Amino acid sequence: MAGLTLRNVGKRYGALSIIQGLNLDIHDGEFLVLVGPSGCGKSTLLRMIAGLEDISEGTISIGGKVVNDLPASKRELSMVFQSYALYPHMSVRKNLAFGLQNFKVSRTEVERRVAEAARILQIEQLMDRKPRQLSGGQKQRVAIGRSIVREPQLFLFDEPLSNLDAELRVQMRAELASLYARLGTTMIYVTHDQVEAMTMASRIVVLRGGKIEQLGTPQELYTRPQNLFVAGFIGSPKINMLQARATRDAGRTVVSVAGMPDFAIAELPTDDQALTLCVRPSSLRVGTGDVTGEGTIRLVEYLGSETLLHITLSSGQVLLASDNGRVPYRMGDPVTIGFDLSDLHYFDGAGKRIEPTQKESQVQ
Amino acid sequence: MKRFFARNAPAYVFLLPWLIGFFLLALGPILASLYLSFTRYDMVSAPRWIGWGNYEYMFTRDRRFWKALEVTFTYVALAVPARLIMALGVAMLLDKGLRTIGLYRAIFYLPSLLGASIAIAILWRQLFAADGVVNQVLAMVGIQGASWITDPDTSLYTLVVLAMWQFGSPMLIFLAGLRGIPRDLYEAAEIDGTPGWRQFTRITLPLLAPVIFFNLVLQTIDSFKTFSSAFIISNGTGAPADSLLFYTVYLFNEAFKFFRMGYASALAWFLLVIIATFTAIAFFTSKYWVHYENERD
Numbered sequence: 001m002a003g004l005t006l007r008n009v010g011k012r013y014g015a016l017s018i019i020q021g022l023n024l025d026i027h028d029g030e031f032l033v034l035v036g037p038s039g040c041g042k043s044t045l046l047r048m049i050a051g052l053e054d055i056s057e058g059t060i061s062i063g064g065k066v067v068n069d070l071p072a073s074k075r076e077l078s079m080v081f082q083s084y085a086l087y088p089h090m091s092v093r094k095n096l097a098f099g100l101q102n103f104k105v106s107r108t109e110v111e112r113r114v115a116e117a118a119r120i121l122q123i124e125q126l127m128d129r130k131p132r133q134l135s136g137g138q139k140q141r142v143a144i145g146r147s148i149v150r151e152p153q154l155f156l157f158d159e160p161l162s163n164l165d166a167e168l169r170v171q172m173r174a175e176l177a178s179l180y181a182r183l184g185t186t187m188i189y190v191t192h193d194q195v196e197a198m199t200m201a202s203r204i205v206v207l208r209g210g211k212i213e214q215l216g217t218p219q220e221l222y223t224r225p226q227n228l229f230v231a232g233f234i235g236s237p238k239i240n241m242l243q244a245r246a247t248r249d250a251g252r253t254v255v256s257v258a259g260m261p262d263f264a265i266a267e268l269p270t271d272d273q274a275l276t277l278c279v280r281p282s283s284l285r286v287g288t289g290d291v292t293g294e295g296t297i298r299l300v301e302y303l304g305s306e307t308l309l310h311i312t313l314s315s316g317q318v319l320l321a322s323d324n325g326r327v328p329y330r331m332g333d334p335v336t337i338g339f340d341l342s343d344l345h346y347f348d349g350a351g352k353r354i355e356p357t358q359k360e361s362q363v364q
Numbered sequence: 365m366k367r368f369f370a371r372n373a374p375a376y377v378f379l380l381p382w383l384i385g386f387f388l389l390a391l392g393p394i395l396a397s398l399y400l401s402f403t404r405y406d407m408v409s410a411p412r413w414i415g416w417g418n419y420e421y422m423f424t425r426d427r428r429f430w431k432a433l434e435v436t437f438t439y440v441a442l443a444v445p446a447r448l449i450m451a452l453g454v455a456m457l458l459d460k461g462l463r464t465i466g467l468y469r470a471i472f473y474l475p476s477l478l479g480a481s482i483a484i485a486i487l488w489r490q491l492f493a494a495d496g497v498v499n500q501v502l503a504m505v506g507i508q509g510a511s512w513i514t515d516p517d518t519s520l521y522t523l524v525v526l527a528m529w530q531f532g533s534p535m536l537i538f539l540a541g542l543r544g545i546p547r548d549l550y551e552a553a554e555i556d557g558t559p560g561w562r563q564f565t566r567i568t569l570p571l572l573a574p575v576i577f578f579n580l581v582l583q584t585i586d587s588f589k590t591f592s593s594a595f596i597i598s599n600g601t602g603a604p605a606d607s608l609l610f611y612t613v614y615l616f617n618e619a620f621k622f623f624r625m626g627y628a629s630a631l632a633w634f635l636l637v638i639i640a641t642f643t644a645i646a647f648f649t650s651k652y653w654v655h656y657e658n659e660r661d
Contacts, residue, residue, distance in 0.1 A: 052551050073557025085548035089570040089655040098566070099556030150556070 002063030002153040002186060003028040004049065010057030011044055011210070018044050019210035022058070026188065031180050033189045035197040036207035042190045043158055045207070049188065050079050050156050062154060073102070077154035078147035082162055084139045086131040092142050093127040096149050117145040120179070137168045144179070157189040161196065173199055194234050198222070206230050228276055228351035237281045237308060240319050244277040246270070259315030260293040265341055266356035272349035279339050281308070284321035289338020295319065297333045311337050401629035411626060418630035429631070431606050432614040439520060439610065440587045443527035448579055451531035455538035469536065476532030485596035489513060492522045513597060516607035523608065526593055534579040541575030542568070573654040581646050588639050591616065611635055
């Protein structure tokens with residue numbers, strides 16, 4: 001096992017800068033997820049760690065050793081590719097053994113490790129098949145098996161589940177999580193799917209435009225997003241964003257949102273007047289809340305355990321609220337929608353998180 | 365039946381020129397030559413049936429026939445691997461992702477376009493002549509070159525070199541095949557510390573096998589039929605000392621110089637048998653070394 005340190009890491013293709021000045025400490029034994037929209041540089045970063053891409057600036061160290069100039073094979077890591085990258089002309093057994101044969105590993109040891117990986121991933125009955133005879137999920141297991149047999153210090157996953165159907169993805173997600181629990185090896189996992197990130201990660205790095213937007217545990221990212229981008233990216237269904245105006249008034253800040261009554265909160269540490277106010281769909285409540293407004297139900301999405309309500313306020317703003325699914329709502333019904341002040345997230349004009357100077361409970 | 369034609373009529377309309385060409389211009393002569401191979405025919409008097417006479421003469425008494433076979437087999441055995449290795453090598457260089465790849469592809473393909481032409485054969489003869497460019501260049505570095513074409517020991521090899529130089533068309537096919545191998549496989553191999561030569565033998569070659577097989581069959585057939593370059597360079601005779609007596613050159617001379625059309629027909633049919641045999645062997649062995657991605661199990 002090994003930790004990983006990235007210092008001022010940058011990647012450029014000619015004039016095009018993909019990653020700039022990135023600093024990151026990945027702890028030994030951590031499951032770190034790199035998440036972000038396509039083109040954010042997450043796969044490039046993973047490939048730089050793997051040694052498949054040159055590092056234009058900065059240093060990458062694995063287990064305290066700078067690996068910038070070390071070839072991929074010397075970095076003691078293994079990688080699972082999105083396409084699985086199985087050798088189509090080799091049986092599962094040969095696919096598993098192929099990498100090991102490059103290192104001075106005895107034949108009995110190769111057999112032992114291959115058998116062990118097959119047992120862990122429950123692919124023992126597939127060992128003599130060719131990849132084309134396997135289903136997507138089975139191929140995925142073989143790809144993971146191929147990385148396990150190396151017994152690496154570091155596992156890299158490049159969107160490994162994105163080629164699987166929804167049901168299998170959920171299943172493989174759980175299996176990867178239990179594999180991590182079992183091996184305890186450092187894992188770096190790239191995905192664009194925030195649900196995957198939330199469910200598996202010890203910590204998540206949200207990337208955008210080659211920069212880290214936020215680094216934290218799934219709970220931190222969900223409950224205290226540091227900027228509007230993270231607020232919007234993490235959480236499903238997506239967070240509601242409302243344009244608001246802030247006015248200071250005798251140590252308090254009065255917030256105005258179109259379609260809602262004004263309300264006062266503890267002072268916000270900003271001079272910006274235009275704010276963005278965010279509230280999760282699960283924090284919006286029908287008929288109650290510290291602040292309430294009137295709206296109309298435009299769409300009802302019944303999901304069984306919850307119902308998603310698309311509500312239009314009198315201002316035209318659309319809000320998404322999730323309800324427990326027990327009340328039958330109908331499209332076109334008028335509805336009172338509200339939220340508690342403690343559930344609000346405030347972002348200044350630049351999209352940066354701001355917090356009231358005091359907790360509401362302390363304000364007289 | 366009516367529906368079959370209604371549905372397939374456009375296909376047959378488009379096939380028509382080929383069908384007319386095949387039945388009128390090809391099938392007739394093919395069948396005629398099969399018949400003529402059992403006759404003695406000098407193109408003046410009527411063919412005279414002699415049964416297996418031509419074939420018997422070919423195998424038992426015609427020493428030049430065996431010489432022609434020897435020259436042709438030697439040539440095929442050298443030229444096919446040489447051209448394929450050359451083609452694969454250049455394709456792998458071009459596959460490295462050069463920016464001007466389009467230009468290089470065109471330049472490298474050019475010899476193949478020109479290669480079968482009479483002009484190139486003449487050019488080749490001059491290049492390798494006793495006072496040709498090759499020897500002049502060798503002389504500059506102090507090497508006394510042989511008279512490549514007039515020396516029976518070297519003449520065949522100049523043609524092998526010419527064949528090597530015409531690597532363009534298999535190269536393009538190899539290039540397409542190489543492009544079809546996913547990069548991920550090499551990257552996975554890279555991470556697993558697979559050395560370059562092992563990547564080549566364990567990934568590139570097996571995944572390229574269908575393309576190698578295709579090129580091998582095509583080039584073998586092509587090489588057995590080599591004619592114009594040998595004909596031009598040997599002045600149509602197979603000289604020196606029959607060292608360039610390619611099967612097709614011998615066949616041509618029998619037919620159009622000595623007007624032994626019946627015997628030439630028998631030679632042609634035997635060449636067909638040779639080519640068919642080699643192709644069949646290639647197909648038969650292919651199941652042991654060619655892996656197809658979409659093969660049914």
